[in-house]
Amino acid sequence: MWFRRIFRKPTPEMGEAKALPNVLPAAATARREVVPEDGRYIEAAMTELVKVGLCLAPAASDDPAGVAASIAYECRGISFAGEPGLGHWALFALAGQADGPRPFENAIRFDDHCYDVAEASDYAAMISSLIAIAGDKWPVKSVEARNASDPHKRIEFGKPVAITIHADPEIPPFELAHGKDFDWSVIFRLNERLPGDVDERFAIFLDGDATIVFLSPEDIGHLNALTGWEFFYLDS
Numbered sequence: 001m002w003f004r005r006i007f008r009k010p011t012p013e014m015g016e017a018k019a020l021p022n023v024l025p026a027a028a029t030a031r032r033e034v035v036p037e038d039g040r041y042i043e044a045a046m047t048e049l050v051k052v053g054l055c056l057a058p059a060a061s062d063d064p065a066g067v068a069a070s071i072a073y074e075c076r077g078i079s080f081a082g083e084p085g086l087g088h089w090a091l092f093a094l095a096g097q098a099d100g101p102r103p104f105e106n107a108i109r110f111d112d113h114c115y116d117v118a119e120a121s122d123y124a125a126m127i128s129s130l131i132a133i134a135g136d137k138w139p140v141k142s143v144e145a146r147n148a149s150d151p152h153k154r155i156e157f158g159k160p161v162a163i164t165i166h167a168d169p170e171i172p173p174f175e176l177a178h179g180k181d182f183d184w185s186v187i188f189r190l191n192e193r194l195p196g197d198v199d200e201r202f203a204i205f206l207d208g209d210a211t212i213v214f215l216s217p218e219d220i221g222h223l224n225a226l227t228g229w230e231f232f233y234l235d236s
Helices: 036-051 058-062 064-074 086-095 120-132 186-193 217-227
Strands: 107-110 142-147 160-166 174-177 201-206 210-215
Touching (some): 036 064, 036 086, 058 064, 064 086, 086 217, 107 120, 120 142, 120 160, 160 186, 174 186, 186 201, 201 217, 210 217
Antiparallel strands (some): 142 160
């Protein structure tokens, strides 16, 4: 389960990295396990997340308790060294279910592994899904990915992938590194290409996978203060 792999990698824009507290690997002795009844804590976290700019998706708005209960049931058995805090429940809420509808319209989670076997179409679909959390703030027609060196060839491991976002007005293309792990500099490249009248930014939290939100810089700060984690959006 993704939550057992939580860690931080130091990067210039992230500063000193620290492992999230109170999370045990699967082999450790569990003092506290997630149980289905913990849905009430996830629902409470959803309520707090709305206060800092997250927008509930229709299913979660109609039945927040039911959505939270489903998330808790899927995450049952994940273990902590102590009682999980609001920040932990907020991550569960933002992630949602692996195969279920997203709880929030302006948040999405991706698995950050095995992209060495990805095709160009996988890149296009993933970036399209990411851009979609911006909603009407950034109307995009389509996303195209191709081998940057030879558009007629399949993408190659260790070689750049060219990304073209089709929109009005035209958006400058950019490149991503194609390796085992996804190149999350895409967050910075997208922020650089947002329409000039858009205040919001894509911000990312890395914990072995990636949780991404689309919020104003002010609300990103509020989210970080609420959860205790760092969602970052600047490339420096």
